Amino acid sequence: MKKVLTLILPISLLMIACSSPSSETQTQSETTPKTEETATAENTAQVALVSPAEEIKMGDAELILEVQDKNSGEVVPVENIEVSSTMPMEGEDPMISKVEIESTETPGQFKIKTNFGMAGTWNLAATVKDAKYQGENEITVEVK
Numbered sequence: 001m002k003k004v005l006t007l008i009l010p011i012s013l014l015m016i017a018c019s020s021p022s023s024e025t026q027t028q029s030e031t032t033p034k035t036e037e038t039a040t041a042e043n044t045a046q047v048a049l050v051s052p053a054e055e056i057k058m059g060d061a062e063l064i065l066e067v068q069d070k071n072s073g074e075v076v077p078v079e080n081i082e083v084s085s086t087m088p089m090e091g092e093d094p095m096i097s098k099v100e101i102e103s104t105e106t107p108g109q110f111k112i113k114t115n116f117g118m119a120g121t122w123n124l125a126a127t128v129k130d131a132k133y134q135g136e137n138e139i140t141v142e143v144k
């Protein structure tokens, strides 16, 4: 019985090796370094508030956000970002305000149009999903 098993095993291993297309193993070895690359700090982006520098008032607001390389701080010209605007409320669901995102003439900078319906702390959750750069961070805005 033992002999039969040891014979069957190598054969079935060979069959698996033969039947599996070589392209499959190739794509696997190609994607593995890629995911590692995007996970490195080198390609981590963060979104920062550029303007207004002065205090932000309640109501309609226009902000300029900039995508930066987390390490060098240099502007990263990504195509688009995602931003959500919420205000945590005690004992209630957070307030959510609509966010419009427009690209500007400056690569890596975006105009954000939103409405802060209440004075206090608002959180802008920004996400960068780019082929080269990825990142997620929160910008805290104190609305007066």
Ligand SMILES: [Cu+2]
Pocket (backbone or CB within 6 Å): 087, 088, 089, 095, 118, 120
């Ligand atoms: Cu509120």
